[in-house]
Amino acid sequence: MVILSETFIMKKMAQHKKIFSIAIALACVLLAINFGWRSSLGLFLTPVSETFGYGREVFAFSLALQNLLWGLTQPIAGAFADKFGTTRVVIVGTILYALGLYITATAESFISLHLGAGILVGMGIAGTGLGVVLPAMARMVAPEKRAFALGVGTAAGSAGQFLFIPVAREFLVAYGWQTALILMAIAALSMILFSPVFKGDAKTNVNIDNEPEQNLKESLNEASGHIHYWLLIAGFFVCGFQLAFITVHMPSYLADKGFDSSVAAASLSIIGLCNIVGSLVSGHLSGIYSKKWILTFIYAARSIVIVLFLIVPISTVTIYAFSFATGLLWLATVPPTSGLVAQMFGLRFMGTLYGIVFLNHQIGSFTGVWLGGYLFDTTGSYNQVWWWAAIIAAITALIHVFIDERPVKRLRVSLETS
16 A cells, blocks of 8 residues: 555656646746747837837837836736736736737837837736746746756747747838737737646645745835845846847947848847857756856856957957857846845745846836937947946946845744754
8 A cells, every 4th residue: 555655646746747847848938929029129129210200219218118117017917926826917918018019010109109119018028027937937846946947937038039039020021010010919919828827826836835924015024124135136237237228229239330130130149049058057057056156257247248349349250259148148147036036035925026126127128228229319329338238247246246145034944943
């Protein structure tokens, strides 16, 4: 009887492992779709601006607004996912995402551009992206596999960037920007098919049940009184600043330098491809080594790469070399950053707490995208923004040196008494 019971338990464990593996894979497809279409919107900056006769600042502001709304609604989306499950949040997010792309495609003024590409797409990304999906993935796996799972999810977003940007460019060249965005909106609706993967994820996970009881208010009070949480928040600003600025303005920056749009598309695709490797490696290393030191290295390396890109004469080779190096560092910050939130405060309200950290990331994104458009229109150059990106990356590397990555006292006491 004992042998039969052990065999039954082993079979059940194998079945659960298989189910979770499938769920992780499907969650990755969702992230690829979410990140892929969003990353391609920088290709539309010049044609949209030319159609309306605006300077680049107007549509750049729409995309900056997108990043800001993404950040502002991310803690709310995370809180709803923590309390009611990720499935409902993904469904609502998908509808907002697709509707935003459609309104952008049919826009007749800058107000419609801001509403569609800015507000609605931003809210849609919050409901279907890393901020709600990564915490759900973290709850699906054992603690020792958590960092790698977060790396896999982040890499999936990069795979979407690599795969979808060339498709978006082909749509743009073949059909014009309005039809291209409508096709993207239709494709984005497919994300709703993956929402059942997360059914019941916030209510049935043993990894949460093993943690001390805590309500949302207590969790927020604990985190807000933890200085190292604020250091993590401050540091994530630069990640958003750099990523959003490059994603939106790189195509126009290269066009100003005399390069064809295919070079810009290839550049962003290389970033996405290399980020698959960077995210997986970062996720793997975050499960072995100190997460704060991994982040310190990443931000310092970003600063050096940007400086080299600016001081070396630009060519196709240097563009692709920059894209390669930047890709390895692109979203490599996400596994250790999200992992630190889980490590310091636990999983119960990870969606909410990581959402707040991510809000600062998106404030940085808003600043990078808008400032890029504003300074270009006023000075005719992106150089100031590039140099600021390098300087704040160096400062951020220093900030992470002082972060205490130990679990908060509540969790340490629980571990000691268990």
